[in-house]
Amino acid sequence: MSFFNQDQIYQIESCLSLALKRGASGAAIEANYEESYACGFAAGRLKHTGTSESLRYKIEVIRNGKRGSAGGNIFTELDKMLERALLLADNGAKANFDSYPEPGSNYARIKQNCSSVARLTREKLVEDCNILVSRLKELDHKLDIDAGAKRSQSQSIFAHTGGFLKKYNYSQWSLGAGFSKLSGEDMLFAGRGRSWGKVNALYDLAYLGDKLIEDYNYGKHIADFGGASLPVILSPALTMSFLSPVVGALNGRNVYKGISPLKDKLGKNVFNADLSIKDEPHIDYAPGSSSFDSVGLPTRPALLIENGVPLMFMYDYDTAHLTGNCSTNHIGCAPYNVRIRPGKIHSKELLANCKEAVYIQSLLGFGQSNLANGDFSCNLAVAYLVRNGEIQGRIKNAMMAGNIFELFAGDMQISADLEANSKMPHLFFPSINIATKNK
Amino acid sequence: MKDLFFAALANCPADYAEIRYEYFDGSEFSYRGIELETAGSNSRSAGIVRACVKGGWGICEFVNLDNLRQKVLEACADAALIGKETTMLAEYEPIPDLISKAEFINDFRGISYSDKLALIKAYNEQILGANSDIESSQVSYTERFRQIYFASTRGIYHYKELPQVILAMSAIARKDGQVQRSAESFSSKDDYNIVLNREAAAAELAQRASDLLKAPKCEAGRHTVVLRPDFAGVFIHEAFGHLSEADFLFENEPMQKLMQIGRKVGVKELNVVDDGTMPGMLGSQPVDDEGTPTQCTELIRNGELAGHLHSLETAGKMKAKPSGNARSIGAGHSPIVRMTNTYIKPGKLSKEELFAGVDDGIYACGLYGGQTMMEMFTFSAAHAFRIRNGKIAELLRDVVMSGNVFETLNNIDGIGNDLSIINRGGGCGKGGQSPLPVTFGGPHLRIRDVLIGG
Numbered sequence: 047m048s049f050f051n052q053d054q055i056y057q058i059e060s061c062l063s064l065a066l067k068r069g070a071s072g073a074a075i076e077a078n079y080e081e082s083y084a085c086g087f088a089a090g091r092l093k094h095t096g097t098s099e100s101l102r103y104k105i106e107v108i109r110n111g112k113r114g115s116a117g118g119n120i121f122t123e124l125d126k127m128l129e130r131a132l133l134l135a136d137n138g139a140k141a142n143f144d145s146y147p148e149p150g151s152n153y154a155r156i157k158q159n160c161s162s163v164a165r166l167t168r169e170k171l172v173e174d175c176n177i178l179v180s181r182l183k184e185l186d187h188k189l190d191i192d193a194g195a196k197r198s199q200s201q202s203i204f205a206h207t208g209g210f211l212k213k214y215n216y217s218q219w220s221l222g223a224g225f226s227k228l229s230g231e232d233m234l235f236a237g238r239g240r241s242w243g244k245v246n247a248l249y250d251l252a253y254l255g256d257k258l259i260e261d262y263n264y265g266k267h268i269a270d271f272g273g274a275s276l277p278v279i280l281s282p283a284l285t286m287s288f289l290s291p292v293v294g295a296l297n298g299r300n301v302y303k304g305i306s307p308l309k310d311k312l313g314k315n316v317f318n319a320d321l322s323i324k325d326e327p328h329i330d331y332a333p334g335s336s337s338f339d340s341v342g343l344p345t346r347p348a349l350l351i352e353n354g355v356p357l358m359f360m361y362d363y364d365t366a367h368l369t370g371n372c373s374t375n376h377i378g379c380a381p382y383n384v385r386i387r388p389g390k391i392h393s394k395e396l397l398a399n400c401k402e403a404v405y406i407q408s409l410l411g412f413g414q415s416n417l418a419n420g421d422f423s424c425n426l427a428v429a430y431l432v433r434n435g436e437i438q439g440r441i442k443n444a445m446m447a448g449n450i451f452e453l454f455a456g457d458m459q460i461s462a463d464l465e466a467n468s469k470m471p472h473l474f475f476p477s478i479n480i481a482t483k484n485k
Numbered sequence: 486m487k488d489l490f491f492a493a494l495a496n497c498p499a500d501y502a503e504i505r506y507e508y509f510d511g512s513e514f515s516y517r518g519i520e521l522e523t524a525g526s527n528s529r530s531a532g533i534v535r536a537c538v539k540g541g542w543g544i545c546e547f548v549n550l551d552n553l554r555q556k557v558l559e560a561c562a563d564a565a566l567i568g569k570e571t572t573m574l575a576e577y578e579p580i581p582d583l584i585s586k587a588e589f590i591n592d593f594r595g596i597s598y599s600d601k602l603a604l605i606k607a608y609n610e611q612i613l614g615a616n617s618d619i620e621s622s623q624v625s626y627t628e629r630f631r632q633i634y635f636a637s638t639r640g641i642y643h644y645k646e647l648p649q650v651i652l653a654m655s656a657i658a659r660k661d662g663q664v665q666r667s668a669e670s671f672s673s674k675d676d677y678n679i680v681l682n683r684e685a686a687a688a689e690l691a692q693r694a695s696d697l698l699k700a701p702k703c704e705a706g707r708h709t710v711v712l713r714p715d716f717a718g719v720f721i722h723e724a725f726g727h728l729s730e731a732d733f734l735f736e737n738e739p740m741q742k743l744m745q746i747g748r749k750v751g752v753k754e755l756n757v758v759d760d761g762t763m764p765g766m767l768g769s770q771p772v773d774d775e776g777t778p779t780q781c782t783e784l785i786r787n788g789e790l791a792g793h794l795h796s797l798e799t800a801g802k803m804k805a806k807p808s809g810n811a812r813s814i815g816a817g818h819s820p821i822v823r824m825t826n827t828y829i830k831p832g833k834l835s836k837e838e839l840f841a842g843v844d845d846g847i848y849a850c851g852l853y854g855g856q857t858m859m860e861m862f863t864f865s866a867a868h869a870f871r872i873r874n875g876k877i878a879e880l881l882r883d884v885v886m887s888g889n890v891f892e893t894l895n896n897i898d899g900i901g902n903d904l905s906i907i908n909r910g911g912g913c914g915k916g917g918q919s920p921l922p923v924t925f926g927g928p929h930l931r932i933r934d935v936l937i938g939g
Contacts, residue, residue: 085567089736092567096544096560100817102529112524119529119548130526134512137598138524172567190737226859228739231891233859303518304620305657305664368520411863414854416883418657419664423885423938425863443861445887445938447705481705481938 049079049101049201050213054121061105061124062207068132070107072145074206074341075124077103082198085172087179087223090191092172107131108145114138142367146208150344154337157330162245163197163217171195171221174251178223181255185262186227192237193223210342218243218333221251223258232268234440236261236407236428240467243331248467261407261428269431269439273482277403278446279396279432280473282465284406288473289323289384291417291450296350297379298361302369305418307451308356317354317454320389324349325360327382334383339363339375345382348374354455385469389460393472396461398435404480405430405437406446420451426480444482453478486644490636493553499536499543499561500572501797503637505774506532506550507816514602515625516609521602523625531816536560537798539568546817575800575807577777579641585771587646590676593628601626604680605652608687612656615691618698620659623668626680627651627910633774633816641776649673649767649922651910652680654687658694665697665882668867669851670910672922674767679908693868693880700880703869703937709846710886710935711839714905716849716866718925721757721829722913723855724862724890725750726925729759729784729792730810730822730915731799733859741803746790751894753788754832761809761825767908767922768825772809775820779809784827785894796822814918821916829927832900839899839931846872847937849884863887885938893932901929 058075065073078101085095104117105128114135116127175193182191197219205211222239238257242248280288294300295308308316327345329335336345341363349357359371360380366373376382397405410425425445431438453475461472490504508530515523534545534556543563545556593601609624631647655668667690673679712720727733734740761779763769772778775797783791793803796811799822811820840848851867869884870877905926912920 092541094542094544095563095567098546099548101548115525117525117527119531127528134524134526134598137602139521188739228743231743231860235858304659307662307664410858410861411856411865411885414856414865416666418666421883423883425861425887427858443889443936445705445885445936447938479705481936
């Protein structure tokens, strides 16, 4: 796919030159065009299908030590939006750097675009959704079943007055299904999905179907549970949610603003020694991968936490200048692809070792907790009671509360096996307080 | 535009088709701590064609109006490929031509960037200097102006303008490794004055963030809770409003039975409406994004389920009247069934009478967020107080409520005689479309046996 042709590249370069002529000391333009095809099943039937195109661009300028930005999607208005960005810069935020840096060297070569995605035809996507829906209908014809699939191809261009210009393509597919089961006033919801930049082994209908059937079988009976402080096993989907406040606390801007609980903790034994987290920006076809940051400097893998010790804070170019640190080339001071070092025990063994525990598949309302502080208090959306290593049934009307930093500092175990798409393990915590209506 | 749209839709090979095209213009300024972090603006346009053939929908999203007829035909062809049933879209009395221009009390577009920045700078400095516990702040100003053009094969052509201005402020306090946040927002569709003179609110939230550092957590378990009207509003929105959206029901027979009109769902004093016609409210507009006139829909009348919220399709399939609740956050999105302004109608008890019935309980105020999985809901109070012997006592932090909607609506044992519905920033999220401007509110509400996470 090629959307940005030589004329548009010339327009972008002209706009950057005009910015300098208009008194800017630096300017950058990022533009993105995407084409996609999607289909959706509702109530077990193919309900909609269609195409989508989107275009957006953003101009950032620095003038007289201040920053301004303007965005749009009408390419002929590029110069008009430049004027708006300059006007905003006159009133705008302090720029912590005056000009964009010259391009760096040794950029990683990351595969982000694969023709296998373009070969996912409309018929193939519809048929694959149909296969998932049919498996669930066979399981229980009363289920309310949704499914959806999408393929997208994008082209982006990033250029700035420091001499950086890169045009690149990327592709992505997504495939997922879910169901709701109503019994009286009880509703069981389950959903599974995957997404990647290349059609490979992750595009696995059998896996998604198996997992949904597992969700159904585990969840169809409600367990008798009175609430208690119990061992908890988190699903891989939840592991990333629990890691987010920890990773957010390594955001250099949050540290500078004083809102990071890890502000003074670099080099100290803060977490359980089994916890090691790294950032991997160069994984082929991973949605978060990038070979360069927000000013075009090359990205690098980084070890964020090793054996429970936070090793570094992440800084983008602007925050690095603000705080007097070196940039770690992290866009928005955030990681690209978080990876956690696996433990030594398989999740099946973790489960088998539990005399009584709760296995949590998903939570409701986790994001509305005071996560900056690590505190959480939320519903168990889909969770199961485990007795003697066996899942007994689903837990209803229960809430879980605790503090993430305290949990990661205490006893915990990390599974050796990782979920194939997210590369996240299961986590085991020996005791979390779970309240129910009954207790 | 009208001629262009109708030419593209002429003789279109579908049971129904529509074109929606939108120009969006907006700006945002935000302080985070002492620094101004953002001074940005966005101006864009996009459109969508939806076509329905034998019950199947074809969609074509686009960025410019070139070859519009071709885009209509593409959507029709997609719809024809999948449609295998009968198109059942509700009929209603349409407004053939509608031009709805924004009417302002004080138009934010006439105010300079520098004045807006000076305003939020002053609030930000006030929060940062409020007390020694304040570690950081976030103060932002946002303005949006949407111009939406719509035409359908039913021969209607509508143009509407939807403006919005938002001021959002938060204070972040820190002491001994503890971080607490307090936030407030104000919004209006027609009056820039809403963001002016908010010094008292800035002072109050800074003080509260500091006070929350010392506040204890509420112990987990069942409590009697009095909800302040803003919290009562988010409760009814999350707990019941989403269940009333008929796109969850219209092709799901068990759900239809569960949400059957006439079913007793709460105490008999409970009355709930969704009203998209309320003047000045963020959820209001003359017509929805399928061109259906908005209306006031009774959802619960005297404790019994009285109505659902509908799009053309859900109303058609459920043999109901369309209620004007098909809404989209922007032109690149299909309209789905959404709430507008949802509130609990006032009851008979004074606030004092509500509190008098509580020896040991929780007074939940403000909203931090809410989520629902249909019958199960959860929402967090911005802050809360203990109620002891009918009096408001100490401040509490991290109060998160959870429950089953039907059980909870039957556990309401007191409805206040006050009513408050306030325009705020933020909005509702559903189906990947967020934030949609909505409002919610109600009177003070007392509920027994509410599960608090602790």
